[in-house]
Amino acid sequence: MTTNEQNHRCELNDAIDEPVGAQRVVLAGILKAAADTTPGLGFGFAGIGSEDEFRAAVSWSRYHSVRPMIELQRASGDAVMTPGGVAGYAAGRAGDADAGKLPVGRADVEAHRRNVRLTAECLANQSGLAAGQVLDLSPLGELPLPEGFTASMQAVKSDAAAGWPDVSAVRDGEVRAYLLALLALSSPSVSGILAPDLRAIAAFEAVLRLHGEHLIRDIEARTVRVSDRIERELAEAVRERILPARGRVAELEAAHRSPQGLCVATAFPMLNAVATDGSLTPPPDTFLRIPESVTLLDIGCWMPAGCLGIPHDEAAEGEGLLPALLDVWFEFAAPGSQTTVGLAELEEGIEYAVFVTNRSGLYRYRVGVTARVTGRIRQCPLLTFRRTRGCDEHAGGFAPGRNEATAAARAALQDLGLTVPFIRMSRGAVDCDFVLTLGEGATGGVCPSHLSAAFDRRLRKASLRYDRLRELGHARVLEVRVSGAHQARQQQEAGDPQPCYAA
Numbered sequence: 001m002t003t004n005e006q007n008h009r010c011e012l013n014d015a016i017d018e019p020v021g022a023q024r025v026v027l028a029g030i031l032k033a034a035a036d037t038t039p040g041l042g043f044g045f046a047g048i049g050s051e052d053e054f055r056a057a058v059s060w061s062r063y064h065s066v067r068p069m070i071e072l073q074r075a076s077g078d079a080v081m082t083p084g085g086v087a088g089y090a091a092g093r094a095g096d097a098d099a100g101k102l103p104v105g106r107a108d109v110e111a112h113r114r115n116v117r118l119t120a121e122c123l124a125n126q127s128g129l130a131a132g133q134v135l136d137l138s139p140l141g142e143l144p145l146p147e148g149f150t151a152s153m154q155a156v157k158s159d160a161a162a163g164w165p166d167v168s169a170v171r172d173g174e175v176r177a178y179l180l181a182l183l184a185l186s187s188p189s190v191s192g193i194l195a196p197d198l199r200a201i202a203a204f205e206a207v208l209r210l211h212g213e214h215l216i217r218d219i220e221a222r223t224v225r226v227s228d229r230i231e232r233e234l235a236e237a238v239r240e241r242i243l244p245a246r247g248r249v250a251e252l253e254a255a256h257r258s259p260q261g262l263c264v265a266t267a268f269p270m271l272n273a274v275a276t277d278g279s280l281t282p283p284p285d286t287f288l289r290i291p292e293s294v295t296l297l298d299i300g301c302w303m304p305a306g307c308l309g310i311p312h313d314e315a316a317e318g319e320g321l322l323p324a325l326l327d328v329w330f331e332f333a334a335p336g337s338q339t340t341v342g343l344a345e346l347e348e349g350i351e352y353a354v355f356v357t358n359r360s361g362l363y364r365y366r367v368g369v370t371a372r373v374t375g376r377i378r379q380c381p382l383l384t385f386r387r388t389r390g391c392d393e394h395a396g397g398f399a400p401g402r403n404e405a406t407a408a409a410r411a412a413l414q415d416l417g418l419t420v421p422f423i424r425m426s427r428g429a430v431d432c433d434f435v436l437t438l439g440e441g442a443t444g445g446v447c448p449s450h451l452s453a454a455f456d457r458r459l460r461k462a463s464l465r466y467d468r469l470r471e472l473g474h475a476r477v478l479e480v481r482v483s484g485a486h487q488a489r490q491q492q493e494a495g496d497p498q499p500c501y502a503a
Helices: 003-017 019-033 038-043 051-057 063-076 106-127 149-156 173-185 198-221 232-241 248-257 402-415 448-462 464-472 485-493
Strands: 086-089 103-105 133-136 190-197 273-277 295-298 301-303 306-310 329-333 352-357 365-377 380-387 422-427 434-438 479-482 500-502
Touching (some): 003 019, 003 380, 019 051, 019 329, 103 106, 173 232, 173 464, 301 365, 306 352, 306 365, 306 380, 402 422, 402 434, 402 448, 448 464, 448 479
Parallel strands (some): 133 190, 190 273, 273 295
Antiparallel strands (some): 329 352, 352 365, 422 434, 422 500
16 A cells, blocks of 8 residues: 555545545635636635635536536637646446536546545455455446446455456447356356446346356357357357356256246355445346345445545445545535535435535536435445436346337348338337338338348347347237328427437
C-alpha cells in the first residue's frame, strides 16, 4: 500500500466519525478549484463561504441545463466547466440518461481508482469471495463492471477464472452466455459470481435452463455446439478449456433432472457469494433464485456522475453502502420537497432524490438514483441506492428484439427477390413471436408461408435463443399480414409504438 493510499484510508476513517465536517471540506475544495471556470465565475464561487450560500446561488441541474457547456468544452478542448481538464466522458448503462455524456475530471479518475481498490478489498474480506473460482459475468451486463474492477478483484482473490477466453466481442448475448456456461460448468469449484447487476445473473440462469441439455452434452464430448456462430479461433480456445472434473457430467445431469432444473443454485454447489450492483434489481417475473446460504454483496453505486457509494468492512450484509464522502458533496430531497438536506438530516423510511456536486464540473446535479438510509457506521448513515431508470430486456435471456427481427425480415425479402418500400415489425403475444405487416401487393405473388420460412431461417441463424425456442416448439413462425402502406403510415403517425422501417 502506498503512502497516498494509507493517508486516504485515514481520511476516510476520520470522515466516518465526522461526515458533516468532511462534506463541508469537500465542497470548499470543489468551489476553490472551480472558481475560474465558467460556472465558477457566473455563480461567484470565490465569494461563497457556506453550504447555504452555495444552495442559494446555484439551482438544481439536469443534463439539458449543462449540455451547452459540455458541448462547448468538448468542441474547444478548454476546461470550460471541469477544473484541471477532462480525462474523458463517462460511460453509463443503457438505461442511464447521462450515459457517455458527462465529463470526468482528472481528479475524479484517481478517486475512481481508489474506490475500486477499496471495494475489491472489502468484498474479499467480507465474504471469502476470494476463496475459490470466481465467475465473471461482466460480458453479459448492459455495461462491463467499473473500469479496473476485475483486475482489482484478481489481485486479491486466490483463484480466478484466469486464462478463460474473452467472449465479450461475440455479438449474440445468448451465445456469450452459452460460452461462459460451458467454461464455468466444467468446474465444480465456482464459489463466487461477479456481475454488473442481477439482470446479468438472471440472463445467465435463463440460458442454463433453456440450453441445459445441450450444455451437458457439449461438456461430456468437449465440443462447442455454437461454434458455427463464432470465430473458429474462439471456438477452439473454449473447447480447450472444457476440462470437466471426474463425475462432473453426472452431477450436472442430476441437477438438470432435479425439480429446480439446471440453474445457478444447482450448478454451483460451492457458491457462497454473489457480488453485484445492488441498485439494479431484476424484474419480479425472472426465474433467478439466489440460495439463502449465499451472501449477496453490493459492489457499489457507479454512475456516469461518479461513484456514489462503496461497501465497507464495518457494514453488515444488507445495511447499505458508505457514501463517497471524500469525493462528492451530497444533497437529498424528499418526495415533493423543493429544498435539500445533507447526510446528517436524512431520516429512515424516506426515498430521497440524490444531487451531487463533484470535481468534474457538475454542481447540484440530479443523478438517476434514489437513496434511503438502511444502516449506520458510527456517525455516518449507510445508503441503499436504486436506479430510477434501467433496462430489463435481458432479464430472462437474450431474446431478439424488433431491430434484429426487422433485419432478418429484410434479408428474407432479399432472398426471395422482393423489394418492399416499407415494412412494419411488431411483437407477438409471447417471447420471440413477431408479426410482419407489408404494404398491399408487396409480396409480389410470393406465398406468405414462404416468406415466413425464409425469415425463420435468417433469424435462427442470427439468434441462438430464437433457434432453441423454435427447436422446442415454444416460438411460432412469423405471422405475415398485408395492409396498405398508407394505413401503416397512419398508424405510425397516430402514435403506434411499433414503427415502420424502410426495407
